[in-house]
Structure formats: structure tokens, C-alpha cells
Amino acid sequence: MHDPDRHLVERAKAGDRGAFGKLATRHYELVYAVAFGVLGNREDALDVAQEALMKAFLEIQKFQGESKFRTWLYRISVNAAIDASRRKRPTEPIEERIDLRAHEPSPREEAHRREIRGLVRNALDLLSPEHRTILVLREWHELSYDEIAETLQIEVGTVMSRLFYARKKLAEALGANVKGEVP
Template sequence: MDDVKTLVRRSQAGDTAAFEELVRLYQDKIYALACHLAGNQADAEDLAQEAFVKAYYALKGFRNEADFGTWLHRITVNQWINLKRRERPTLSLDEPVQTGDGEVQRELAAASAEPQEALERKEFQRFVRRALGEISREHRVVLVLREMHDYSYEEIARVLDCSLGTVKSRISRARTALKERVGALAREAGVALPVERERRGGDER
């Protein structure tokens, strides 16, 4: 198999088979990112497809010394942001992610947890998913890239085309916004989050 840079050069010269190979190499990563951004399978599939179409037509302007994967992620994020600017969010973050191995639920349950603890953690995850859909686009993007795709601050700066300081500031504000929204949702539902319950227990002792 040709390396990525060779495939890019061939694609830029009009070789559609080479671009199809690039799609095959990156489609899983782009779809995973699209799932986290869009929140449901149907919109994620549309977003990923639109991102690759956009990449195909913008390929001649791509500088091949840059990282192709980072460039694709930037296009995907920008496509999602532009879409959200044109419509009100309609997120379904409770839906499982569809993968080649079947459905994958978005929450992680501790196998050794007691039933009550497992229930509390599931409730907490539900609040996190809902809160993630309600915070600003700017905050959601950096949290998805950092917490779900394990991007470094430097990589996020390249994807978003902004300074490292801006990325650090956005992530800090995004984490605060998410924490506050999760807490508000829990209070509205009359549910004590695990951390709050532990804190109260410590105060009682």
C-alpha cells in the first residue's frame, strides 16, 4: 500500500482510486468524530460523507507537508459547525454508536460496581451526554477532541487553526460549563451525583 503522502499526491493529480484509498484509511476515525459531534448515526453518516466530499474538492489546496488526518478532522469540525449555524440542534446522544462490530453504548459501566452505584453512574453518564449537547458548539468541539479522541492541545490547535493559549482557555471553560450544566441537570431531577453524595457523607462524619 502506498503511504499517505503518495496517495495524496496521486489524488491531487486526479487519481480517484487513490482518493478512495484515503477514504478507506480514514473513514473509521472520521465517522467516530462525526458520531461524537452529531450525536446520532444518521447525522454522523451525513457529516462524514460531506466531510470527504469537501476534502475531495479542496484537495488541490492541501499542502502535503501537513498531516492529512488533522486536515480531515478540521474539515469535519468546520462542516459540523456550519451545519449547527444553519439549524437548531436536534441531538440524540442516548443512541448507541454503530461500528463494524455492532452497536457500542456510549456509557461505560463498572463491572464490579454494586447495583446502586452502577445505577448512579448510569444516571451521571446520562446527564453528561445531555449536558454535552446543550453547551456551546465551541465548548463541545474541544471536549470531543480532547476527552473522546485524546488529541493533545497542540493537535487541537492545528485542527481548529487557533493558538495553543486559546485551546487551553477553551478547554478550561468547556470543562467548567459541562460540570455546571451536569450539576444543574442533577438538581433539577433531584438526583445526588456520586461526588456530591460522597462529599455529604464526609461532612456527616
């Protein structure tokens, strides 16, 4: 199994802080995307991303190289994000929420983007952290079912059923936006 991070991981394990810095630079967005996909809030996601990277740094000796470093880092990030989502306060800023039924498409691109963002966020809020995790790993990171199963340490069948459920709920929540009735 070829792991492009192996050399840096070995150096980091030998105590080279700078080597881990390079790994963190390389994978920061990956970790942040997992955190944001699960939490849906920038500030929380930034905190979780840093928490996950620090945890990975402190536990680098435990990484035995049985999987790719990236897969191991995904696992740490997912666990940190799911833990944080359970601790998270149930209230979200009001301005971040958009009522799906009251939504009217805007001709302006920027406004449209903002609306899409609000729509997707509201739709994601209807899912559990575990379903959001599957969605972000599959749709954003484009991991295979096997990779997702390895990362989350669950069966491939569970990955498929969770993904099916997540997409279905998302389609329901997005409604007309998915059916092509709005630009």
C-alpha cells in the same frame, strides 16, 4: 514531518479515486467521531461525515502538505460539523433526552450505558459547538494542545481556556456521576 498518508494523497491528487477511497476508509471513523461529538445525532453526523469526505476529495488539490493530511481532514470535518450544528433544528427527539435530576441508577449494565449516554449527551448540549469540538479532539482523539490549535487555527491559550470551560460545564451537568456517588 512524516505523514503516513502522503503516498495515498499524492495518488489521489493525480486523479486516483481508489487511493482516496483508501484514505476515506482509514479516516472515516475519525471524521464521524468529530461530527458526532459536535452534533450529538447519528443521522446528522453520518451526513456530515460523508459531506466532509466528499469535500476533502474535491479539494484535495488545495492540500499542499504543510500539515499532515489527518490534520487537514480534521479541519474540514470540524468546519462541516459546526456549520451543520448552526443549521440544525433546535428540537431533538424526546426519547433521547433524560432529565438529570430525575436520573436514578439502574442495576443493569445495558440500562446504565444508556443512561450514561443520555447524561453525556444532555451535558454536551449545554456547550457551544466550538467547546464540543475542543472536547472531542482532546478527550476522544487525544490531540495535543498544539495539534488542536493547528487544526482549528487558534492560539494554544484559547484551546486551553475553551477546554477548561468545557470540562467545568460538563462536570456541573453530570453532577453526582462525576463525584462518584453513582456506580
